[in-house]
Amino acid sequence: MKNMKEKLSGRIFLAVALSTLSALAVITVFIFIKGLPIIGKVGVLDFVFGMKWAPSEGAFGIFPMIVGSVAVTLGAVIIGVPVALCCSVFLAEFAPVWMRNLFRPAIQLLAGIPSVVYGFWGVIFIVPFIRDYLGGPGLSILAGSVILAIMILPTIISISEVSILALPRYYKEGALALGLTHWQTIRSLLVPAAKSGIVAAVILGIGRAIGETMAVIMVLGNAVALPESILDPVRTLTTNIGIEMGYASGEHQEALFATGVVLFIIIMILNATAQYIVRRKRAR
Amino acid sequence: MKRNVLMERIKIAAVAAVFAASMAALPGCGGRAQAGIIVAGSTSVQPYAEVLAEEFMLEHPGERIDIQGGGSAAGITAAQTGTADIGMSSRELKGSEKELWYVEIAKDGLAVVVNPANPVDGLTLDQVRGIYSKEITDWSEVGGKKSPIHVITREEGSGTRGAFSDLVMQKTGITPKAIVQDSNGAVRQLVSDDPNAIGYISLGLVNEKVKALRLDGVAATRENVMNGCYNLSRPFLFVTQREPSGAAKRFIDFTLSAAGQKILSGEGLIPPAEGDVK
Numbered sequence: 001m002k003n004m005k006e007k008l009s010g011r012i013f014l015a016v017a018l019s020t021l022s023a024l025a026v027i028t029v030f031i032f033i034k035g036l037p038i039i040g041k042v043g044v045l046d047f048v049f050g051m052k053w054a055p056s057e058g059a060f061g062i063f064p065m066i067v068g069s070v071a072v073t074l075g076a077v078i079i080g081v082p083v084a085l086c087c088s089v090f091l092a093e094f095a096p097v098w099m100r101n102l103f104r105p106a107i108q109l110l111a112g113i114p115s116v117v118y119g120f121w122g123v124i125f126i127v128p129f130i131r132d133y134l135g136g137p138g139l140s141i142l143a144g145s146v147i148l149a150i151m152i153l154p155t156i157i158s159i160s161e162v163s164i165l166a167l168p169r170y171y172k173e174g175a176l177a178l179g180l181t182h183w184q185t186i187r188s189l190l191v192p193a194a195k196s197g198i199v200a201a202v203i204l205g206i207g208r209a210i211g212e213t214m215a216v217i218m219v220l221g222n223a224v225a226l227p228e229s230i231l232d233p234v235r236t237l238t239t240n241i242g243i244e245m246g247y248a249s250g251e252h253q254e255a256l257f258a259t260g261v262v263l264f265i266i267i268m269i270l271n272a273t274a275q276y277i278v279r280r281k282r283a284r
Numbered sequence: 285m286k287r288n289v290l291m292e293r294i295k296i297a298a299v300a301a302v303f304a305a306s307m308a309a310l311p312g313c314g315g316r317a318q319a320g321i322i323v324a325g326s327t328s329v330q331p332y333a334e335v336l337a338e339e340f341m342l343e344h345p346g347e348r349i350d351i352q353g354g355g356s357a358a359g360i361t362a363a364q365t366g367t368a369d370i371g372m373s374s375r376e377l378k379g380s381e382k383e384l385w386y387v388e389i390a391k392d393g394l395a396v397v398v399n400p401a402n403p404v405d406g407l408t409l410d411q412v413r414g415i416y417s418k419e420i421t422d423w424s425e426v427g428g429k430k431s432p433i434h435v436i437t438r439e440e441g442s443g444t445r446g447a448f449s450d451l452v453m454q455k456t457g458i459t460p461k462a463i464v465q466d467s468n469g470a471v472r473q474l475v476s477d478d479p480n481a482i483g484y485i486s487l488g489l490v491n492e493k494v495k496a497l498r499l500d501g502v503a504a505t506r507e508n509v510m511n512g513c514y515n516l517s518r519p520f521l522f523v524t525q526r527e528p529s530g531a532a533k534r535f536i537d538f539t540l541s542a543a544g545q546k547i548l549s550g551e552g553l554i555p556p557a558e559g560d561v562k
Contacts, residue, residue, distance in 0.1 A: 054457070055440050064460070128477060137434040137478060139463055222439070222464035233463045243466045246327065247355030247441030 031264060035257035047258065053224045055244075055252035062259055064224050068141075068234035069266075071227060072216065073209045075145025076152060081202055083149070084156035085191075088198075091157070092164040093186055104158075111154035119218035122147045127219055136231030139221030145230075147215050152205035159204065163197020164190055196277050203274040207267050213238040237263045320348030321531045325359015325372030326443045327467065328392065328486055329520045332551055333372060339547055340538050347531055356443040360384070363523040369532040371523040374443035375450075386523045389539050390553040393487030393509040394447055394516040395496040397472070399479045404428040406498030412452055415482060418459040423480065435462040436471050436483035444468065447518040448484050487517075488552025509554050520553070 039047050042060050050061015087107075091100055126146055131138030167190060175185040191198070221233020222243055235243075241256045241263075248256050323333055330353050337349040354362070356373040360381055363371030377386060396412055398404060404427055407415075414420035415433055424430040437458050438445035449458065465471045471483040476493035483494075487504055490496045496504040499516065508514035528536055538544050545555050 053440075053460070056446075131478060137463055137481070139474075217466075222466075223461050224464070225460040232461075235464070243439045243464060244441060246353060246466065247357060247439065247443075249355075249357050249361060249441075252441060 028264070031257055031260050034254055035259075035261040038251055038254040039258045039261065042255075048262065051226075053240075055248070055255060058251070060251075060255045060258075062237065062240070062262065064226050065235050065237050065240050065259070066262070067226055068220070069210055069236040069238070069263075071141050071230075071234060072144040072148060072220065072236055073206055075141055075230065076148035076209045077202065077206060079145055080149030080152050080205065081156060084153050084201075084205070085160060085198065087153070088157045088160035088164060089186060089191065092161050093182070093190070107154050107157055110150070115151065115212060115215040116218075118147050118151055119215035122215065122219040130231065134231055136229075137221060137233060139219060139233045141220070141227055141230045141232065141234055143219040144216045144234075144236075147219055148209040148212060151212060151215065152208050155208055156201045156205040159201035160194070160198045163194040163201070166197070167193050196280065200274045200278045203270055203277070207270040207274070210236075210270070211238060211263070211267060213242045217242050237266075320350055321369040321535065322350045322352065322362075322367070323370040323372060323522075323535070324352040324354050324362045324368035325523075326356040326374040326520070327353045328356075328374040328443050329372040329389075332390070332488075332520070332548055332553060335547055335551060336539055336544060337535070339543075340535055343538075344534070347534070349531075349535060355441055356446070357441065360523055363525055366525050369524065370528070370536065373521040373523055375446050375518060377521070377523070381523075384523050384525065385527055386521045387536060387540065388519045388556040389522050389536075390520045390545075390548045391509060391517050391556055392520055392553055393504060393506065393514065394444070394451065394484055394518065395487045395490050395504040396452075396482065396484050396499060396516075397475050397490060397494040397496050398482050399475055399477075400493070400495045401479045402428060402495065404497070405495075406501060408500050409452060412499065413454075413456055416453060416458050416462065417456045418461060431480050434478055434481040435459060436474055436481055437462040437464055438471065438484075439464050439466050442466075443518075444484070444486065447516075451516050451518075452484075487554075490552075506552075506554050517554070519556070 038060065042050070047060055047062060048066070049063050050059070051063055052059040052061045053064065087103075091103055095103065122143055126143045127138040127140075129138075130136065130140060130143055134142070171189060171193060172185055175189045176182075180188070216236060217239045220235065220239060222235045222239055223233040224235050224240075225232075227234045237259050240259050244252070245256055323337070330351060334351045337351050341347055341349060352368070356375050359368065359371035360373055360377065361371075362368035363384055364381075371384075373386075374392065377384065396407070402423070404423065407426055411420060411426050415426070416435060416437070418435070420426060421433055422430060423433055438448075445458075463474070465474060465483075468485045468489050471485050472489060472491070472494055475481045475483045485494075487496070487506070487509065490504070498504065499514065502508055502514045504514055504516070509517045522536055522539065524532060524536075539548075549555060
């Protein structure tokens with residue numbers, strides 16, 4: 001009887017586990033089936049490097065959006081990574097216990113704020129600030145980067161902190177015993193030793209930033225043109241799908257799925273890179 | 285130790301419960317709720333249809349009407365295939381679409397709006413076309429202060445964008461550098477925040493936060509749309525697969541009745557011209 005129960009529970013868990021896997025398979029297959037024909041029709045190069053996006057005229061070029069995604073994400077990394085890195089070193093090395101206990105849940109809370117709230121906050125505070133003090137329409141790469149920088153903080157901080165804390169204790173003890181100061185130990189030993197973990201954290205942060213939709217749709221301005229400055233509006237791959245799906249049908253809809261295919265491939269590459277870096281470190 | 289076992293049991297029970305619940309929920313997904321009718325299409329018509337449906341269901345407690353968005357194109361397709369009982373369109377029907385049964389429920393004006401702080405009160409259609417094609421880039425070129433114009437448009441596929449393209453831009457394309465927003469409300473919000481912005485929205489949605497420009501000297505008002513002086517207007521259509529019957533007919537009749545038309549006028553729309561009703 002007991003054995004039966006054991007077996008049954010094992011089966012149930014297997015079924016549930018398989019359902020997640022099949023969800024992934026179904027979504028992937030669907031996106032590719034819907035998206036690939038139009039890429040084939042337009043041509044891979046013309047689709048990826050095409051400058052003009054005008055579905056009503058049959059022009060499907062997503063290059064300005066790829067540039068948009070890259071620009072906004074790069075901005076988020078430039079603003080967010082130094083802050084996240086300092087924060088994780090502080091938490092791992094400097095912060096007294098009570099402060100750590102305050103910071104960790106606070107950072108997790110940051111990850112829990114819905115993206116639409118970030119976007120709304122951006123529209124109300126950041127966009128007018130940029131418009132009034134820096135010029136341009138306010139809806140811009142800069143606004144998107146600031147919002148995304150805040151949104152990727154929790155990912156980067158927690159993974160970097162864990163990888164610093166995971167270093168063997170004797171690293172630090174040895175360094176201090178050799179007469180290095182605390183700061184020297186951090187700078188020349190701990191951070192370099194935790195490098196692969198930190199790089200993986202940054203890549204996961206980039207994946208998060210590139211996939212974000214709701215928050216950036218509200219602050220980017222969504223113009224389909226190559227930006228000339230960080231104060232210009234741009235459209236990313238995700239916002240292209242988000243903003244046009246409501247009205248799209250036929251080839252237009254297929255082109256949006258094709259945008260999803262490109263996004264899918266970019267994120268797969270990023271995640272695979274992050275995993276490879278982490279594995280390589282473990283193997284050593 | 286004992287506590288651990290208990291925790292394990294609770295976890296297993298919880299997982300099993302979630303699994304069972306998700307299984308139980310599955311059959312419910314595909315089915316239609318009760319016998320109601322589905323009205324789908326243009327997001328410009330949608331808010332007005334929602335008000336109409338609310339009023340209609342109050343008066344006829346047994347009826348159920350579901351209003352969905354999706355856009356004019358999707359609405360017309362839904363009517364063609366019968367996925368929706370009534371399709372909503374905010375543009376004229378084209379080509380083979382004209383074989384469907386349709387009725388104009390109201391007219392909507394299109395207003396070109398700027399921030400109330402902008403000294404410009406009116407533009408010619410040529411100037412608007414110039415601004416939207418980036419030939420004119422500074423307000424000083426059209427009699428305003430010296431500052432760059434922030435052009436705001438709607439996304440590809442939007443009925444409002446389609447109407448603006450047909451009525452104002454004609455063969456000229458809208459600049460890709462224009463900021464794109466995905467609803468009338470978002471365009472209005474942005475124009476009310478940005479003193480250098482220009483956008484276009486449904487005339488019914490113009491409020492005190494934005495200023496509707498005079499075009500070629502004609503003020504954007506309901507009266508001027510009705511008497512034909514202001515010709516930036518488009519029809520709101522209900523489209524059905526064939527001559528409507530049953531609940532769909534009752535809802536359409538209600539929309540066209542004096543009570544229905546009063547609701548639409550109250551919301552800022554313009555009644556359809558006599559004789560347009562097919």
